[in-house]
Amino acid sequence: MNDILATSATRRDTLQRLLGAGALALPGVTLPLGARADEATARAFESQRAAHPWTQAYVGVQADVAAMPMTLHGKLPTGLHGAFLRNGPARHALGGTRYHHWFDGDGLMQRYTLGAQGITHEGRFVRTEKFVADTAAGRPMSSGFGTFLADAKPPTGPDSLNTANTSVVKHAGELMALWEGGSAYRLDEKTLETRGIKTWSPDFAGVPFSAHPRIEPDGTLWNFGVSAMAGRLAIYRVRPDGVLATATTLPVPDIAMVHDFAVTEKHLVFLLPPLVFDVARMKSGTSFLDAHVWKPQLGLRVLVLPKDALDKPQWFDLPAGFVFHIGNAWEDKDGVIRLDCMRASDAWNATTGLKELMRGHFAIEEFAQLTLIEVDLKAKRARQQVLPQRSEFPRIDPRYTGRRHQQVFAALRLSPGDRPGYDAVMRHDIGRGQTDHYRYGADVMVEEHLFVPRPGSTREGDGWVLGSALDLARGRTLFSVFEAQRLADGPVAQAEMPRLMPFGLHAIHVPA
Amino acid sequence: MKLTHLIAIAAVSACTGGTAAALTLTVEITNARSAQGTVNAALYNEESTWLKVGNAVQITKVPSAGDKTVLVFTDLAPGRYALSSYHDENTNGKMDTNVLGMPTERYGFTGSPTMGPPAFGEAAVDVQADTTLRVTLR
DSSP states (O other): OEEEEHHHHHHHHHHHHHHHHTOOOOSOSSSOHHHHHHHHHHHHHHHHHTTOGGGGGGTOOSSOEEEEEOEEEEOOOGGGOEEEEEEEEEEOEETTEEOSSGGGSEEEEEEEEEETTEEEEEEEEOOOHHHHHHHHHTSOOSOOSSOOOTTOOOOSSGGGSOOOOSEEEEETTEEEEEOSSSOOEEEOTTTOOEEEEOOSOGGGTTOOOOSOOEEOTTSOEEEEEEETTTTEEEEEEEOTTSOEEEEEEEEOTTOBOOOOOEEOSSEEEEEEOSEEEOHHHHHTTOOTGGGEEEOGGGOEEEEEEETTOTTOOEEEEEOSOEEEEEEEEEEOTTSEEEEEEEEESSSHIIIIIHHHGGGTOOOOOOOOEEEEEEEETTTTEEEEEEEEEEEEEEEOOGGGTTSOOOEEEEEEOSOOOSSSSOSEEEEEETTTTEEEEEEOOTTEEEEEEEEEEOTTOOSTTOEEEEEEEEETTTTEEEEEEEETTOGGGOOSEEEEESSOOOOOOOEEEEEO | OHHHHHHHHHHHHHHTGGGTTSEEEEEEEEOOSOSSSEEEEEEEOSGGGTTOGGGOSEEEEEEOOSSEEEEEEEEEOSEEEEEEEEEETTOSSSOOBOTTSOBSSOEEESSSOOSSOOOHHHHOEEESSOEEEEEEOO
């Protein structure tokens, strides 16, 4: 009897392709190529740890994080009681295999519970299909966004690679962990246990639902999803009660890596960096990230979709650049959309810098800078103004989503020295061109900070800024609360705990 | 002892050399999401009919056994065969897809998995004796 196993055939073919392309030339002959590459990543990282304290932020954790009360200095405003939830990649290695890219770690949902008793921290991994399968096997079984494993199990669809590690949203009473390449994962808000995948409609099962939905002041949620393989952009409009109102897809030529978008009162706005998906590269055996090609000749394309005519796209051009995050967009009475984002001149950080971090290497290249963009719908032109602030994770007063706003809050890179990330938090007033900031210090790595409105007020920016930060020198995680209009005064309350969490991504505040 | 040995040889002959024009192909289907519904499969022997289920050599439908569902095709002539299968989890008689055309039920082919449906030549396996293949659904 013949016993021909499809899996061994796959591995053999993939190895042959890699060898044929000369993609890997590594010493040693005893281990499979994939294992060698990943052990090399782990070894490289370990060799850098002692010399570079910042690497602590990328070690990761292996298990759920037990609840720990934090030591609080100052008093929490009662209007802030509730939960601050942050998601982020946190299991960066498993069974000796270390991922090649920061974005590949499994999603850990961290909760800082803010109450009369102070602040308590805990964390729970999202039990994605991938997390469960990898845990059972004791090693990563599939390739990730930026990690290609030669002996990986073939994906059954985007959700078999879904790490649910990018952000979190609460809408219509449902808490969801988000990734950008697949479905949202529903979580139990009390226990943070994973309930399963969110399917908005049978037709949209498994269609990407991005990590950056926008919730308008009336509770309407808009989101998008990029399907690179299909060359289409999916659009979702969900009613305040959680019912899907509109879902559609449209073809996008040279579909790009798009992480975020913006809504105005009349339009949806997408910035398409010239990091373009190439199906042939993907099929030749590479990670999803490495299947993208930088094509600066395309410029940075701006796609504007009227909310009431999603099939009537308008296109505008800006100089080539790469954008992960947008603060907000709004349009004035003359039909000019004004948008602020964090723009880098190329995709080096996404494609290379965030890989190097996983090997314990940091190279100073260009960082994203706060950039103001105007899209004149009548004159049919777009232009940009790049400001000096090196910053990321822009957030606004959520009551002004899609409406005229003047204030952007963000993590700011002032002078942290030879390490990645941010050392300060800022509020930039777009109208006045002024920045107020608080610098934690060179040894403190600042995560995304949020603006939370003061209950009962309506004035933009009246409330608090809160967020966590990693004190690398002291091995502590900090949680700070600032008066939003007086950042430079320093935190009005700050908590700390003697454990350093993995550097995370996006967060929300859920009132008590 | 000798009798047992002879019986064993006779049994092997019956399965292989003894009836060369009536081979059995066993396919083990793994990685189904559940033990609900059925695993549906079609077997083809030429490029021109590949994935045209009405022209398949044989089709079969077996209740999903979860971890491993076994399909058996009998009375096959020696030759090249390719199999297409999917797990009809909700037993609606079709492989469900989403709006992008991506399958939302698991599917699999013989041969080396590629992205999207393989060509007949990529999925085909030479069957000259009783053969067992394994297909991992994806």
